[in-house]
Amino acid sequence: MDVSPLAWILTIAAIVALLAFDYVFHVRKAHAPTLKEAAIWSSLYVGIAIIFGLGVLIVGGATPGAEYFAGYITEKALSVDNLFVFLIIMTSFRVPREDQQKVLLFGITFSLIARTGFIFLGAALINSFAWVFYFFGIILLMTAGNMLKPESSESRSSENFMVRIARKIFHTSPDYDGDKLFTVYEGKRALTPMLLVMVAIAGTDLLFALDSIPAIFGLTQNVYIVFTATAFSLLGLRQLYFLLDGLLDRLIYLSFGLASILAFIGVKLILHALHENNLPFINGGEPVPVFEISTALSLTVIIGVLVVTVLASLLSPAGRAQTIIANARRHAINYLDLDYTEDHTERIRVYSALVQEEESLRALRPKYQKLAKDKAGLMELLHAAHTEHDASVQRAARE
Template identity: 75%
Template sequence: MTVSPLIWGLTIVLILGLLAFDYFFHIRKAHVPKLKEAALWSGIYVGLALLFGVALWIYGGAEMGTEYFAGYVTEKALSVDNLFVFLILIASFRVPREDQQKVLLFGIVFSLIARTGFIFLGAALINSFAWVFYIFGLILLVTAGNLLKPEKEDEGTADNFIIKLARRFFHTSENYDGDKLFTHENGKRVLTPMLLVMVAIGGTDLLFALDSIPAIFGLTQNVYIVFTATAFSLMGLRQLYFLIDGLLDRLIYLSFGLAAILAFIGVKLVLHALHENNLFFINGGDPVPVFEISTGLSLAVIVGVLAVTVAASLLSPAGKAQAAVSGIRHHATEYLDLTYTADHSERERVYALMTAAEEEIRKMPLKHRDQAKDVEEIRGLVSRAHDEHAKFPAA
């Protein structure tokens, strides 16, 4: 099905309208979204994405609908994995809770722009050079292997190369000034950490696009489906961040599931490349008769792997222990950080989450608790948080 310029135009207007609505009605006024608000709007954005897919299925046919849903589910899963890095960056820069929404929306907008550029570049390459499928397949196989490697302790921190350069050559402030990108200190105009964290998230978005776009091109070469599946997977990511903030640490097997999915799509791309082969040193430049994986089978594998991965993570005692320990460290640090929020009710909420995690840890077997790193450091943080709370019980 060829998509008319009118449909393209209406789709772009719809996406821009959703982003504008998100900014003017939710983010313009700094606040910490409540769980109910995050859940409601996450559901609305997922619902819109599903309705769009149903409309594609009805008006574009079953093949277009299946390709869209396979692409959307894959991109959504990769977006959730990206949230882990956003969480680390936001914590590393100590972004005030009230302003985290604006940072996330910037990340979504920049990601959409970057991925759109990669989509049209990828489409141009594929249309001109069939061997690009080999490259895309190799990228996904390498990415799958990297996901299985243990993460480095300093990975995702604020001390990356670009930030070090910015702090070395420009005047930078250590303190936030609301959501301003620039402020004045001692009569000089300086960069705020808000600008630096946006640069850091923008840089990571470019890296994410290098993995994300080959993955969806492995499922469909229809540029309209690639664009819409990518765009709708990013819509609602901000709300999802606040909805599953405490759940991210529970998904301890997500990287294994994503590795399996990317490896599967990588193999699919290589098989498709062999089927379309025109490289002279492979089968004399003729297509190779190989089995091609259908889009329906791809969708089934992707959904199945994600379902098993998420279920195993949520039911795993080790996952529960890791989530509780990470949570108690996270909440104790937030409570002690005076720049975290000026909202007293929010601080009380964080303290309640910390004590709940503390109680959950006490009930766990020692073998799971002992797997946590920096136990003494965490105990010190929790003790200090209790001491601070005792001093200011009404805060």
């Protein structure tokens, strides 16, 4: 599919306009979005991506259209996995609820810029060196294996390498100053936690790009499709974060599904590399006649794996129990953290959710209650949250 310079310009302008719209109308004024707001805007961005894909299908034909949707679905699924890490980072930094949108939008913008660079670098390497397909395939197989390991990587921590360097080199403040990136602390200009959390997000975005770009190049080598599928998968990620709030922990089998998809694409890349082989130590530098996986088969496998993974997670009693436990702990911590939000409505929402989750927790069968790590600590948190709520009610009555 040939794309004219004008089409590139219009596409990039539209993507930049959507990002600018988010910055101006959604995050300029700090607020905690409601579930309805998140659902509407998330649906709108998904709708835009689908309409664009239908345009590719009509203008470019069946193959480019299928490649776009396969790439978009894969990148969207990987972006949901990214949300787990963003949640961990923002919880570690105790980012106020109202400012989480701004942090997420910065992460999306940085990720789009970083991945665009990797896309053009990857395209240049592929056009110059056929062996790059082997390299990308091995990366995806290794990533798939790492996804099945227990989470212990520092990339899933707020204190990653970039943040530690920033803390050592620069003067930093322990507290937020609204959404400011710099403040005055101990008489000197200092970096705020808001800037540090953005550094942490940027660091993890670079690592995610190393996984996602080889994955989509395994589905198509058309740079325009790679770029647009990646961009549209990132747009709307901010709204999706708040839409899935409380459900992320429910997707207990997502890592298995993503690992399967990445392994499948890794095998597809290696088979393609063998078909295009020019390495002298493999088959004397001649192409190897192997079966190549079609785009239609790739799209079918990706959708099938994701459907099975999501349904298995949502229908799993263990997944439901783990969600209840994780959300009860998180909401108790957020309610006790008086700096978490200044919005009284948001505090009421958090406490109401906590009460419902506590009731569901009591109703769990004993074998599922054992899934709670440090159950005694969780009970103490819940008790402390109720005590704080009673005290806040008494303070309001006196006022």
